[in-house]
Amino acid sequence: MTTTNEIADKIAAEQGLTKSQTKVIVESVLKQIADAAKSGAETSLPGFGKFKIKETPAREGRNPSTGAAIKIAASKKLTFAPAKAVKDALNG
CATH class of the missing domain: 4.10.520.10 (IHF-like DNA-binding proteins)
Incomplete structure (x- = not known):
């Protein structure tokens, strides 16, 4: 599993940025995707x-314990x- 921190660390190393800068960017991208989803886009x-x-x-389902x-x-x-x-x- 890859975490947000691991993604930010890899980007920081590749781009010569600080880990804190890239973590803010990664979190911002994910927030924009989530915000777009909330609006239906x-x-x-x-x-x-x-x-x-x-x-x-x-829909109708079944309780697996009781049926x-x-x-x-x-x-x-x-x-x-x-x-x-x-x-x-x-x-x-």
């Missing part, structure tokens, strides 16, 4: 992929679709 990062909101309708029917509320999920270059790198 899609975020596209060419060569990397797209972050989209997927709306899941309300009783339960209602599962509608929800929104943030999904990621990788770009072709990322797919090729993973599978090549």
Whole structure:
């Protein structure tokens, strides 16, 4: 698993910036993606992929312990679709 701090450390080393500067930048990028998602906007990062909101309708499920029917509320999920270059790198 890679953390925000590890990403910031790698960018700092590559770009000659301080770790604190790059951590602020990384956190800001992630916040912008989250803010766009909250407003329902899609975020596209060419060569990397797209972050989209997927709306899941309300549905009926089952409690696995008792088998009783339960209602599962509608929800929104943030999904990621990788770009072709990322797919090729993973599978090549």
